[in-house]
């Protein structure tokens with residue numbers, strides 16, 4: 031199989047699997063006081079230290095979660111509610127229009143139930159947020175700004191330094207979803223000046239169902255899960271020692287190979303983009319042209335008339351796993367809110383293709399997709415009546 035869907039999930043690393051198995055062989059609830067519990071607790075705390083070190087944070091700032099989705103929800107709802115509890119005038123929640131659904135849907139949910147006034151910051155054609163619009167949305171009534179470090183559909187990297195500087199001027203905390211950034215960019219929570227940051231294990235070769243919210247101490251963060259009071263009562267629930275150990279192992283490996291992988295994928299990306307332009311001239315490759323402003327492993331295009339579900343089905347039949355980059359309901363790809371925010375029509379935004387590369391991607395994978403793509407696109411366009 032040609033696997034070009036690393037942004038969705040990337041293969042589990044052997045080191046992560048081994049760390050998981052070793053920790054899973056230990057008996058004991060990490061919150062129990064006996065020796066077995068203390069051993070399990072030591073595994074969790076060692077993992078927390080390593081995750082913190084890899085992310086430029088302090089261990090107590092790392093709140094382990096069931097993944098990126100939970101961490102995003104905790105950040106958006108927990109911080110918004112916490113800031114409103116401190117001052118009910120702070121009702122304005124500010125997010126970019128291209129956030130992952132875990133952020134944007136959480137924000138829209140808060141708005142729909144009357145808990146927040148929501149401002150979605152527009153982006154330009156390359157997916158970069160409008161800093162002037164952000165500045166306008168910031169004042170003493172703003173609860174939180176959530177702007178992702180790098181986008182999962184098109185790979186655009188946001189100007190977070192500017193976002194943090196603008197928010198700091200009004201004392202507003204910034205949350206960044208760094209799920210896609212961590213594998214390829216120098217991510218330091220401390221240096222970025224963020225208040226909160228989301229990470230997920232399965233994007234760096236760890237297991238699915240493990241992640242973390244890195245959150246500065248002293249933030250007003252309301253809990254979403256009440257229970258045993260674990261993790262400073264912010265996130266109750268029995269600690270997942272094997273998951274934490276595997277996440278730490280995967281993250282260590284990802285950080286160690288990050289800059290070499292970035293250069294390698296950037297070269298593959300150039301080849302893939304050139305190949306797409308020749309093989310499918312009607313495709314528009316989206317996102318910033320400057321490599322410094324995008325992730326190296328994502329190639330996202332809009333192919334008018336070629337509906338994503340048809341192209342993906344035909345590529346799958348040719349042994350190629352790819353994605354549209356956006357959500358899918360009952361086998362039909364929804365128009366991507368990211369592509370629409372970048373100025374594409376709803377129709378074109380349902381005709382997206384995301385090829386995402388990772389550490390197992392080789393030249394042969396590019397050859398395979400470039401060979402299969404023209405026919406898949408032609409057939410998809412014929413099926414939809416496009417010429």
Ligand SMILES: Cc1ncc(COP(=O)(O)O)c(C=O)c1O
Nearest residue numbers: 097098099130182207209210230
């Ligand atoms: C940018 C981004 N945020 C959040 C998530 C959700 O993470 P998880 O799958 O760990 O819930 C993803 C996963 O696709 C993502 O790409």
